[in-house]
Amino acid sequence: MSAETPRPVVAVRMPSAPSSAPADVAPTNPPAVAVSARDVNIFYGAKHAVIDATLDIPARSVTAIIGPSGCGKSTFLRCLNRMHELTPGARMTGSITLDGENLYAPEIDPTVVRRRVGMIFQKSNPFPTLSIGDNVTVGLKLNGIRDRAFLRERMEDALRKAALWDEVKDDLSKPGNSLSGGQQQRLCIARAVAVQPEVLLMDEPTSALDPIATLKVEGLIHDLAKNFTIIIVTHSMQQATRVSDQTAFFYLGRMVEFAPTTELFNNPKQKETEAYISGRFG
Amino acid sequence: MTALVPAAPAFDPRLRVSDGVRRWRNLKSGLVSALCVLGAVVVVTPLALVFGYLVFKGAGSLNWDFFTKTPAPVGETGGGIAHAIGGTFLLIGMASLVGIPVGVLGAIYLTEYARPAFAARVRFAADVLNGVPSIVWGIVAYGIFVLPGGSPLSLGKFSALAGAATLAFIMIPLIVRTAEEVLLLVPNGYREAGLALGIAKWKISLHIVAKTAFRGILTGVLLAVARISGETAPLLFTALGNNDWGRGLGEPIAALPLQIYAYAISPYDDWHRQAWAAALVLLLVVLTMNLSLRFLTRERIVKVARRQLPTDVPPAAPVAQAHAG
Numbered sequence: 298m299s300a301e302t303p304r305p306v307v308a309v310r311m312p313s314a315p316s317s318a319p320a321d322v323a324p325t326n327p328p329a330v331a332v333s334a335r336d337v338n339i340f341y342g343a344k345h346a347v348i349d350a351t352l353d354i355p356a357r358s359v360t361a362i363i364g365p366s367g368c369g370k371s372t373f374l375r376c377l378n379r380m381h382e383l384t385p386g387a388r389m390t391g392s393i394t395l396d397g398e399n400l401y402a403p404e405i406d407p408t409v410v411r412r413r414v415g416m417i418f419q420k421s422n423p424f425p426t427l428s429i430g431d432n433v434t435v436g437l438k439l440n441g442i443r444d445r446a447f448l449r450e451r452m453e454d455a456l457r458k459a460a461l462w463d464e465v466k467d468d469l470s471k472p473g474n475s476l477s478g479g480q481q482q483r484l485c486i487a488r489a490v491a492v493q494p495e496v497l498l499m500d501e502p503t504s505a506l507d508p509i510a511t512l513k514v515e516g517l518i519h520d521l522a523k524n525f526t527i528i529i530v531t532h533s534m535q536q537a538t539r540v541s542d543q544t545a546f547f548y549l550g551r552m553v554e555f556a557p558t559t560e561l562f563n564n565p566k567q568k569e570t571e572a573y574i575s576g577r578f579g
Numbered sequence: 580m581t582a583l584v585p586a587a588p589a590f591d592p593r594l595r596v597s598d599g600v601r602r603w604r605n606l607k608s609g610l611v612s613a614l615c616v617l618g619a620v621v622v623v624t625p626l627a628l629v630f631g632y633l634v635f636k637g638a639g640s641l642n643w644d645f646f647t648k649t650p651a652p653v654g655e656t657g658g659g660i661a662h663a664i665g666g667t668f669l670l671i672g673m674a675s676l677v678g679i680p681v682g683v684l685g686a687i688y689l690t691e692y693a694r695p696a697f698a699a700r701v702r703f704a705a706d707v708l709n710g711v712p713s714i715v716w717g718i719v720a721y722g723i724f725v726l727p728g729g730s731p732l733s734l735g736k737f738s739a740l741a742g743a744a745t746l747a748f749i750m751i752p753l754i755v756r757t758a759e760e761v762l763l764l765v766p767n768g769y770r771e772a773g774l775a776l777g778i779a780k781w782k783i784s785l786h787i788v789a790k791t792a793f794r795g796i797l798t799g800v801l802l803a804v805a806r807i808s809g810e811t812a813p814l815l816f817t818a819l820g821n822n823d824w825g826r827g828l829g830e831p832i833a834a835l836p837l838q839i840y841a842y843a844i845s846p847y848d849d850w851h852r853q854a855w856a857a858a859l860v861l862l863l864v865v866l867t868m869n870l871s872l873r874f875l876t877r878e879r880i881v882k883v884a885r886r887q888l889p890t891d892v893p894p895a896a897p898v899a900q901a902h903a904g
């Protein structure tokens with residue numbers, strides 16, 4: 298991303314590691330923390346939607362956020378790329394850092410944050426006026442990149458990463474919304490991948506898809522985690538177990554438990570978590 | 580859906596209706612359908628009448644001279660209305676040059692940027708303006724643009740500029756309202772998707788939101804252009820009219836509606852005939868502009884999509900969904 302804001306080289310934060318390691322040596326032992334939320338509180342007017350959420354999300358892995366409807370999953374997710382700022386009356390306190398850099402520092406432009414932290418929505422939303430190919434490159438084009446060979450290369454790369462290339466390579470000039478629902482969602486993933494973000498947020502990305510399309514997207518998420526840090530909100534616990542490395546359980550606006558997925562589901566520490574995963578509420 | 584078939588034995592007898600009731604329902608249904616058909620006919624009839632009558636009265640006077648010459652001296656027959664056709668295009672062109680961008684950008688501002696309370700006030704103001712009778716526009720424009728010393732903007736005389744400015748003012752609230760309506764129909768998901776890609780908001784507004792609403796905006800623009808093409812009263816007070824080519828933007832200029840008006844109230848039979856022909860030309864000008872713009876901007880991309888349905892769609896909802904956008 299030569300034409301874009303250079304990313305400052307910041308030592309990766311490792312809260313759990315002892316601080317004896319020299320600061321200028323890149324840490325080699327994973328997991329490196331990509332996104333770190335500290336005491337995050339989010340309000341809609343008087344409504345306190347997320348309460349004191351503190352969470353360290355490891356890089357290049359899949360983190361699932363589960364919890365009953367209305368517990369603040371989407372709200373929390375949207376503050377990770379400052380999308381909540383679009384909601385009138387929404388307000389956030391606390392801090393969120395990406396690779397150690399404060400996303401809410403006064404000099405940081407939310408547009409740049411969103412280039413580094415992409416988002417996939419529940420309802421797939423390819424731009425209806427653009428072709429399949431243009432849908433993928435629109436983020437680059439509207440950020441001023443003109444080089445056709447480069448755009449073409451990025452488009453193919455993004456479509457391959459979204460496991461869509463073979464299905465659409467002959468139809469790149471057809472409209473984006475001529476695809477099936479599942480393909481549209483993968484097109485949206487390609488579109489987000491094309492701007493090469495570091496983090497991909499997904500808010501119930503498969504809830505509008507049929508089971509086959511869902512499985513395809515889930516397989517894709519697994520592959521994407523090689524290159525991206527993925528945070529996925531899901532209402533399906535099965536999905537969380539299938540795709541994620543670690544899971545955060547939210548309940549009534551609080552982050553109740555955060556653990557490796559197998560641990561959280563097999564051996565929950567909190568009784569709310571236990572009640573939720575055993576299906577006693579939600 | 581199968582539950583609607585009454586033959587099933589589980590059908591609740593209390594839901595059964597008598598033949599009389601059923602006949603009454605069919606009658607009501609037929610009646611409403613008939614009213615709808617009648618409504619459609621009533622809508623189309625005036626268009627056919629207007630067009631047919633103008634062709635009947637005016638087509639006979641159309642000839643090459645009519646489109647290429649200026650009026651013959653009083654008393655002589657022949658001559659044409661080339662100057663009025665030119666004047667109308669010039670006035671519409673100048674008014675559109677200002678009115679379309681201001682109207683469309685204003686609407687984008689209202690839907691994408693303005694606070695809702697402010698947008699509501701502007702919407703109300705635009706609605707009031709759209710209800711202002713054209714004679715009122717005319718007299719106010721006369722005071723502002725024509726009356727010597729009437730305002731700092733006054734040229735002190737009738738002029739093409741004054742006419743175009745007035746038409747632009749009539750256009751702007753019309754375009755603002757129709758464009759605003761269609762911009763509001765663009766799903767928020769597209770705005771969010773654009774923002775989540777790190778695209779600047781103004782680019783999303785123009786390249787994604789306005790582009791998605793383009794055809795609706797175009798319809799509003801065409802309606803506004805059609806409306807000002809026929810405005811007469813405001814031009815009587817501003818552009819005044821001219822029996823020849825105007826000598827500049829600061830001078831009175833002819834326009835088709837003005838020419839129709841002048842010819843129609845004249846005592847000469849030949850001018851009456853030319854008034855009919857000029858009215859037919861005005862209608863054709865508006866129709867041609869409308870149809871050609873629609874043709875030039877037709878959605879090629881969607882037609883391709885409708886012909887080639889996706890073939891690998893799983894047998895769930897997606898087929899319908901694929902075209903919902």
Ligand SMILES: Nc1ncnc2c1ncn2[C@@H]1O[C@H](COP(=O)(O)OP(=O)(O)O)[C@@H](O)[C@H]1O
Pocket residue numbers: 341344346364365366367368369370371372373384
């Ligand atoms: N725009 C909003 N204005 C006011 N309250 C909201 C808004 N969006 C969400 N909420 C409230 O915040 C809480 C969390 O919502 P959300 O994050 O959407 O939950 P989830 O995604 O877990 O279902 C809910 O109680 C919801 O009613």
Ligand SMILES: [Mg+2]
Pocket residue numbers: 370371372500
């Ligand atoms: Mg949600």
